[in-house]
Amino acid sequence: MASLALTRRRFNPVSRLSLHKCRSTFSRSGQAGEDRTPKQKLHIPSGFEVDLSHPTYVIWGSNTGVGKTLVSTGLAASLLNASQNLLYVKPVQTGFPQDSDSRYVSHKVKDILKQRKPSNNVHISHQVLKASPRAWELLPGSKGFGEVASYERAIQGMRNVCDYEGQTVQGLYKGLADLKLVCKTIYGWYEAVSPHLAAAGEKCSVDDCEVVENLQNSLREFNVDENNTNRWSIIETAGGVASPGPSGTLQCDLYRPFRLPSILVGDGRLGGISGTISAYETLCIRGYDICAVILADTGLSNEKCLSTYLHDRVPVFVLPKIPDDTNNTLLEWFSESYKVFSEIKDTLQTSYFKRIYRLHEMPMKARQILWWPFTQHSLVTEQSISLIDSRFGENFGVYKGKNHKDVKESIVQQFDACASWWTQGPSAILQTELAREVGYTTGRFGHVMYPENVYEPALHCAELLLEGVGKGWATRVFLSDNGSTAIEISLKMAFRKFAFDHGFLPEHFNEDLRKICPQFKVEIGTISYTTCAFFIEMTMEEFSEESYTGRGLFLDPPTVFLHNEEWQLHLPDALMYSDLKYPGLVIHASGGMHMIDPLFQRDLVKECRKRRIPVIFDEVFTGFWRLGAESAAEILGCAPDIACYAKLLTGGIVPLAATLATESIFEAFEGKSKLFALLHGHSYSGHAIGCAAAIKAIQWFKDAEMNLNICTDGSRLQELWDSKLVAKISALSSVKRVIALGTICALELQADESNTGYGSLLASSLVQKLRDDGVYMRPLGNVIYLMCGPATPPAMCSTLLQKLHKRLDEC
């Protein structure tokens, strides 16, 4: 599966914040070392998958000290009593080795089971994998205990630990299969502080990707090890939901690639209602499913308010009051808690089965009741449907299993290489930012009426558009709700302006327009991909529907592409022989991405201007860094009168569209009557949530601190596609032409004449193989493409190219 460094994040230089000014007043000596900015990576390691063959839960805390480990212990005992094998993992432990939650669980469960005999023999083991040097030195018998030959001597790194304990508790009945409780700590640091401080203080941090990878390995090992299907895994986090992990990345972000079903241990103390609800909301807006809230009684009945808040979404469980006495063995408490833990176990079991049942039925149900656009349902089998469990930045989490032979049920990662119909831009970090921003705007505005009103998101979005893609030419922003609407609006603008400039009467001038300019009879239809001069032309002729007839003056443009490692210019016949006098040619279906010669387009714009024909740039697809600059107009080096934006405008999160225009276009609609205005709009034109997403995305993509692909002058993305690899691909015999520009790398496969149409199935087998490689592609006939986001690391793009090259080479 995917081996993709999902995104990078740099610490914000603290100096930009007023914090710094204040801190200087109180800066303590000896803290300078902490100021270094660790390089955080949210990484999905190679072959990353989440096993669904048995229940796996993450235990989160609404604060420190709320009893996560007691919950782990009670649940573990309850599961073992119900004849389930269990893996307990504590990925990150501080205060180690004095504190060790995994050791506590292993010891305490042993004691509980000795009291409350299990049916089966239970083998309980405890293991610590890696410790900071300082913690390692303190391990009981670290210099003699177990086998220590394999640890690394590097002072700065984590050391391998061979601290392994094992013990068996005898069960009630003989002859039953032995059970296992495997308790593991992956990383231990000495200082009893937050992991990021401990890691920094002890000068041995670990990357996010390493944490994720080692956790994944621990989960996998347990699964491989066991033939028994009665298995559970529990992962216990450190501190609160948003407490930082070793690198400083918040744990709720660090473990997000797994998106495991979650248990939230709430706070029964004074203030605990607030803390629990807030922690729940923090998990929510990162896309976690919380299956249970558990809290210990303190006499304040916090659970009542929590139940009201959680309504019927999440059950709340109350554990008996935890004795204050720290010397208490708690065995009595665990005994009292037995019933509750048993109910929790049943609830989690039911929740797991419900999830699996739902995953099983979803493709079938989808086939039964959904009606997809652009899809011949007769050709769709249940097996061919992708069940998308979630998105994490550029990656889908796709369900695999039931219909895939020899594959364990799991969620596997696939890079969304079609960028979900060319809309996608978010990295994992931007996705979280957008979730909070979209949540804020829903809470503040929901949706409010647009015309003759002003509200911050709409105005700010318009300002950013004029400062960005509209800079130097546009003065007006017409917000609508989707790309096709933006195009329709642009055509209405252009017709009116044309009529004005050419002296038609304002009434019925559309009819006049058609009489006088028969070649300009573009019909206002909903989908008008090929209206004017586009940089990348999407032709849809064979794709056209019964109700759609393209009407207009279609030009056959010269195109450029890479073939056999050389750039080539393809001139259409008309240009070969007619010296820039374009007759009314219709583009021949090519069903794919063509990079049109910019010189041709600049000339076309010039010719239009001479004839006082308004020029529209359709940047619905090309806008917002798709081609490596914020707008295609920048690359083209000339400005339109009108331009349309959608898709990436909101980062690809929700629909929104904008049509930008010059003041002289706007003025063509001024008059004394409303009837002379631009009468076009939808209920959700300029809706606040879309505008807020757009504001965040526009700013984020060009913030060099956030988007590491932005070049120093801020106007271009760095090259994302390795030019050598691209050239190599262009030299393959199966490849007809390649273009790589900005976030796109597209190629046309060699094919017979009969196979070149949109309906072509030529690329299908290739696409299927790449999906198995963790790349989710959709072909455009015999054209296939990889599309990443503006912030996708080039290393990730190279991995994609390598996979593509390998599969093409096999053709």
Add this chain to the structure above:
Amino acid sequence: MASLALTRRRFNPVSRLSLHKCRSTFSRSGQAGEDRTPKQKLHIPSGFEVDLSHPTYVIWGSNTGVGKTLVSTGLAASLLNASQNLLYVKPVQTGFPQDSDSRYVSHKVKDILKQRKPSNNVHISHQVLKASPRAWELLPGSKGFGEVASYERAIQGMRNVCDYEGQTVQGLYKGLADLKLVCKTIYGWYEAVSPHLAAAGEKCSVDDCEVVENLQNSLREFNVDENNTNRWSIIETAGGVASPGPSGTLQCDLYRPFRLPSILVGDGRLGGISGTISAYETLCIRGYDICAVILADTGLSNEKCLSTYLHDRVPVFVLPKIPDDTNNTLLEWFSESYKVFSEIKDTLQTSYFKRIYRLHEMPMKARQILWWPFTQHSLVTEQSISLIDSRFGENFGVYKGKNHKDVKESIVQQFDACASWWTQGPSAILQTELAREVGYTTGRFGHVMYPENVYEPALHCAELLLEGVGKGWATRVFLSDNGSTAIEISLKMAFRKFAFDHGFLPEHFNEDLRKICPQFKVEIGTISYTTCAFFIEMTMEEFSEESYTGRGLFLDPPTVFLHNEEWQLHLPDALMYSDLKYPGLVIHASGGMHMIDPLFQRDLVKECRKRRIPVIFDEVFTGFWRLGAESAAEILGCAPDIACYAKLLTGGIVPLAATLATESIFEAFEGKSKLFALLHGHSYSGHAIGCAAAIKAIQWFKDAEMNLNICTDGSRLQELWDSKLVAKISALSSVKRVIALGTICALELQADESNTGYGSLLASSLVQKLRDDGVYMRPLGNVIYLMCGPATPPAMCSTLLQKLHKRLDEC
């Protein structure tokens, strides 16, 4: 302004939750009294407004015990030293009178000022307004202190308190104006627990609306009292951001009507990073703006992680370590903190000025750069633009001031009576639910490709549609992204089905269709309001644009309405004389809402069926309780072949649309080739966020526990518009006709022939007056209407009707 009970909320019966099963194991005696379910109301009291003439901030805590009151005190001293008058309010205090934050602030500020002399004389007062009987008894000298004549003797209620202290600190310079520090506690309870427990335990709770009203009064009193413009107000909440208020409503929800700029006191302790970030996110998704995060140093440098997380959105301030010794007067600590508080004060001041500056420039900027749909910009003055600061359920918060004579700058409430282009449904509570749901879905999915994929929100949304509005007839759901697309899709479906049923060739059948059925030549345009048989017909003839010509067989239907307190049936000429043989009449422009005779519509459906013409119900407007039932089809008593939904589908939060169809419609698109499929869709068709909002809204509206308007059988809303008031309005001489159905109450004003069109300005002055009354209306020519949400309390509707009646009566 509005006097509207915004929404009601009932406690969820705890018995529905598994909590209850568990609690029973551990229920303590003597708690039965706590089980009563207080009736919560989020209420905007009469004349509610938020004063913008000076800075007002709310101080929130990320937990209890994080030092909110120390921040209030330090900030207060800093402001007084900078010659600002200050109001400090603690709306809710528990542990009273032993604990009193307002008393602490008044006393401590006095001590600080005695040390650090202010320029002016400062008069410091402290006052408590209401206390529970138990707390009241304990007030120092409660039976003799001050004037106690006015308190209420009711044992169960809060008692008025006349505990007033005043003292003056001498300033450095004579002749300067005296300053005031007014410290107030509004409600005090004895028990040192969460306010909802204290209120329940002491058997004297207060409604949310009362808290909001009294807080508003305290703020207003301070403003009226002072001529001095150097004023600040600070409100300190109790506990954490989501700690319950007296009624059990979370404080972040309780104070949301004010949506005041906020200060979050973070937690510097272990676990405090998580708690602070979560608290921040809880405020965010309720639409609060956080202007500063302040935390006390504990040596853990929590501020570093917080600054990284907050990036450049919010500055973080660090206060010196608070001495552990509880006997410490902290005067030294306040002295050490002086610089930080001064910086905080400056930051807040700047933030206030920026906000005001932005509010001032927004209408002007909007006029300069926005291009609104359906708007003749020449007719829009800066004064006529509504600046919407936020939405809270059915209400807009609208900025008033700069351009309004004799009005202090403020945010006033206006009921969104046009339901923002007929989209709106959320109550304040649903809005918060949607914010969390939309945040969750962004975090989990963002947007993912729809065709041939399945993901939970799309499938679940489709299931709910088929179980709800599609029940009994529809089997397929075609999701798209806006209402006009849903209509286009429905027309494509109908044409294909018609062609199939009538034996046309599949190729080019649209042309054939036109040849054979010239009367059926409906053009596929983007906005097609009048396509088929609608229950409420929106005619747009005079409104029609140059590029839009309605083509089709338009019928003049019989309509029903209330006039002079009697229901009347209006028969068009064609029906008067032709006995149900409809020639191809074109509807005469009426520019408003007409309720068409259901009998006529049922007959029309029958006639279509006889002729094998597919029937489309356009429920974009009528769907989801707009007319009092989940679908208009239910009221009509007959089912369509195809139906379209949008607007209220998502509760009115984000665009999404659905076209539902029968299986036989779907089958007309089955074939061996993709070219035979329904080739229509947008990038964001079936986008996850829209689907998630739809799921929440669909379920919420019909949940009788959440939506108190749902009648016992679940199929209808209770009558929302007082029938007597509606009849009274219909009897006014200025009113031609009235209809009231479901969430709509519309009326046509009497007018000359020349004034009846869409462009009519007749209703304008009426609409303007109603806006001053707190009702945001938009006229449709001489038709005006009130539109509420499916969950709007009838009392709120009556208030609207009364305002309308009053203004109409003046006409």
